[in-house]
Amino acid sequence: MPHTYEYSPKGAGNGVGRVSKDKNADGGIRHQYKILDEKVGADGQASTRLLQRTKEGDTYRAQTKINAFNFPFTGNSGGGCFFQCVYCFLRQPFFQMHRTLPHGREMDVTTNFASATEIFLKKNAHLPQYMKRVQWGVATEMWHPRTVDLAKPFEGLRAFQKHGQNWMLHIVTKSPKILDWADLLAEMKHQVQVEVSFVTLNEAASRIFETGTPSVSQRLRIVEELAKKGVFVRVMMMPCMREYQLNTIDGTRHIVFQHRETHEKAAGFKRVTERDGNAEGDKVGVELHLNGRWKKLSLAESGLWKPVIVKDWSDLAQAQQKWQNWGAKAYKQKDMNYFYVDELISAHSEDRAPKAERGRVEDPTAECIIHSGESVLDEAGTPRQVEVRAHHKPKKNWNGAKTPPAVMRSVMDFGYKLHSEIDWVDCI
Numbered sequence: 001m002p003h004t005y006e007y008s009p010k011g012a013g014n015g016v017g018r019v020s021k022d023k024n025a026d027g028g029i030r031h032q033y034k035i036l037d038e039k040v041g042a043d044g045q046a047s048t049r050l051l052q053r054t055k056e057g058d059t060y061r062a063q064t065k066i067n068a069f070n071f072p073f074t075g076n077s078g079g080g081c082f083f084q085c086v087y088c089f090l091r092q093p094f095f096q097m098h099r100t101l102p103h104g105r106e107m108d109v110t111t112n113f114a115s116a117t118e119i120f121l122k123k124n125a126h127l128p129q130y131m132k133r134v135q136w137g138v139a140t141e142m143w144h145p146r147t148v149d150l151a152k153p154f155e156g157l158r159a160f161q162k163h164g165q166n167w168m169l170h171i172v173t174k175s176p177k178i179l180d181w182a183d184l185l186a187e188m189k190h191q192v193q194v195e196v197s198f199v200t201l202n203e204a205a206s207r208i209f210e211t212g213t214p215s216v217s218q219r220l221r222i223v224e225e226l227a228k229k230g231v232f233v234r235v236m237m238m239p240c241m242r243e244y245q246l247n248t249i250d251g252t253r254h255i256v257f258q259h260r261e262t263h264e265k266a267a268g269f270k271r272v273t274e275r276d277g278n279a280e281g282d283k284v285g286v287e288l289h290l291n292g293r294w295k296k297l298s299l300a301e302s303g304l305w306k307p308v309i310v311k312d313w314s315d316l317a318q319a320q321q322k323w324q325n326w327g328a329k330a331y332k333q334k335d336m337n338y339f340y341v342d343e344l345i346s347a348h349s350e351d352r353a354p355k356a357e358r359g360r361v362e363d364p365t366a367e368c369i370i371h372s373g374e375s376v377l378d379e380a381g382t383p384r385q386v387e388v389r390a391h392h393k394p395k396k397n398w399n400g401a402k403t404p405p406a407v408m409r410s411v412m413d414f415g416y417k418l419h420s421e422i423d424w425v426d427c428i
C-alpha cells in the first residue's frame with residue numbers, strides 16, 4: 001500500500017528525538033518511530049539512522065505457506081540491517097522494511113521484545129506441536145552490535161526457555177555477538193537451531209558482496225564455538241555466488257545452459273514443474289530458447305542440460321567438504337533469487353543498489369539441503385506425507401468450519417531428532 005513518511009518536529013540535520021510516522025495512503029499511522037541515533041554526512045543529510053518503534057508493529061507473524069524455507073511463524077526484534085550485503089533480499093520491494101533511509105543505512109528496534117514474545121507464546125500455547133516452530137531474524141540482524149542491547153533478543157530467548165520449552169526456535173545470524181549468549185543457547189539446545197549465514201568463504205569476495213558484515217573467519221568461529229557447546233548449528237550458503245554465462249533474449253538476460261553430451265548451448269531458465277509441498281521434493285525442469293523459440297523440456301531432457309558457470313565465488317565445493325569439520329550438523333545451499341553476480345559487482349563498484357533481474361519463477365530452488373527441510377521418503381521412495389490441521393491457513397479458508405481443515409503436508413528433515421525428543425509430526 002502506498003505510504004508516506006512524516007517527521008515531527010520538522011528540521012534539518014541531526015534529528016535525534018524526532019518522530020517518524022509511516023502513514024498509509026488514507027492517512028492512518030502504520031508504524032511510528034522515534035529517532036534514537038542519527039549520523040549526518042558532510043552534505044548535512046542523514047547517513048544512518050537508528051529508530052525505535054513507538055507504535056508496535058509485526059514482532060511475530062504467522063505464515064500461510066509452510067515449507068523448507070517458511071516456518072509457521074517468524075519473529076523479528078526490529079527491521080532493516082546495517083550490514084549492507086549487496087545481495088540482501090530486503091532490498092526487494094516486497095521487503096522494503098526501511099522507513100526513512102535506503103536499505104543498509106537504517107535499523108529500527110522494538111524495546112518490548114521479551115513481553116511480545118511472552119504474549120506470543122501464551123496466545124499460541126494451544127496450537128498442536130507441528131505448528132510450534134519460529135524463525136527469528138528474517139527481516140533484520142537481531143544480533144547486530146549496534147542494536148542488540150536495545151532490542152535485547154536474549155530476553156526473548158529467556159521467554160522461550162520459561163514459557164515455550166516445546167517450541168523450536170531457528171535463529172539466523174552473521175553476527176559473532178550471539179556468542180555472548182552461547183551458554184544460554186547451550187542450556188536450550190533441545191529447542192534451538194542456529195543458522196550461520198555465508199555466501200562465500202573468500203574474505204576478498206566477502207568485502208565485495210558484504211560490505212559491512214563480520215569477516216568469514218569470525219562467522220566460522222560462531223559455527224565452531226556454538227558447535228563445541230553442543231548447539232545444533234547449520235551452515236547456510238545462501239545465496240550461492242555463482243557467476244553464470246548469460247545471454248540476452250528479448251531484452252532479458254538469461255543463464256546459458258550446455259548439453260552434457262553434444263555441448264550445444266542455449267539460454268534458458270529453470271522452472272518448478274511439480275511441487276510436493278517442500279523445495280527438495282519439487283521437480284524442476286528447464287525451458288530453453290532453441291532455434292529462435294522457447295521450448296519446455298521434459299524432466300528427463302532437462303537433466304541433460306546444466307548451467308554454464310563462469311566463476312564460483314562461493315567456493316561451494318570447499319564448503320560442502322568442510323561444514324561437518326567446522327562442527328555443523330546441517331547444511332543448506334540455495335541459488336540466487338533476484339540478482340546476477342556481475343550486476344552485484346557493478347553495483348558495489350558504483351556504490352549503488354543492484355538492479356533486480358530475476359523473479360522467483362526461475363529460481364532453481366534448493367540445490368543442496370542436509371537436515372534443512374528435505375523431503376523424507378517412504379519405503380517406496382516417494383515423499384512421505386502426513387495429515388495435519390491447517391492452522392496456518394487464514395480463517396476465511398476454513399469455509400465456516402469451527403476447526404481448521406485437514407491438509408496433507410510433506411514430512412521434512414530438519415535434524416530435530418538429532419537434538420530433540422519432541423515428535424514434530426511433519427518434521428523429523
Ligand code: SF4
Pocket residue numbers: 080081082083084085087088089090139140141174213
Ligand atoms: S546480514 Fe542479512 S539482513 Fe543484513 S544486510 Fe546482510 S543479508 Fe541483509
